[in-house]
Amino acid sequence: MIAPIFEVCATNDAVTAVLGRSPVRLYPFGLQDDAVVYPYAVWQNVSGTPENYLGNRPDADHFTIQVDAYGDTAAQVIEVAQVLRDAVETHAHITRWGNEELDPETKRYRYSFDIDWIVLR
Secondary structure, three states: OOOOHHHHHHOOHHHHHHHOOOOOOEEHHHOOOOOOOOOEEEEEEEEEEEOOEOOEOOOEEEEEEEEEEEEOOHHHHHHHHHHHHHHHOOOOEEEEEEEEEEOOOOOOEEEEEEEEEEEEO
């Protein structure tokens, strides 16, 4: 019921070079609840559906995941987005390049994108 984004990214050397190894700063549920270390990324399910069939149980689930990268600089956020993109594109499809913004309160940068992922059961 959960796309394997963390498992795919946590075993990718380019991702861990940017987001660390222990911990890998890629957090589920759209929440970063540790001591804030930049850069980091969060992900959350936006929507999902099972592949339903008449007479049989679903054999796959489809997820749309939103990923948000945060960093001290715009270049840092773009680097995070690029390594995450490269890690997941052999497993899933990027379906939206989203907002780029500077948070007025924290003065940190954010970049958002969506991934569609089909997971066999």
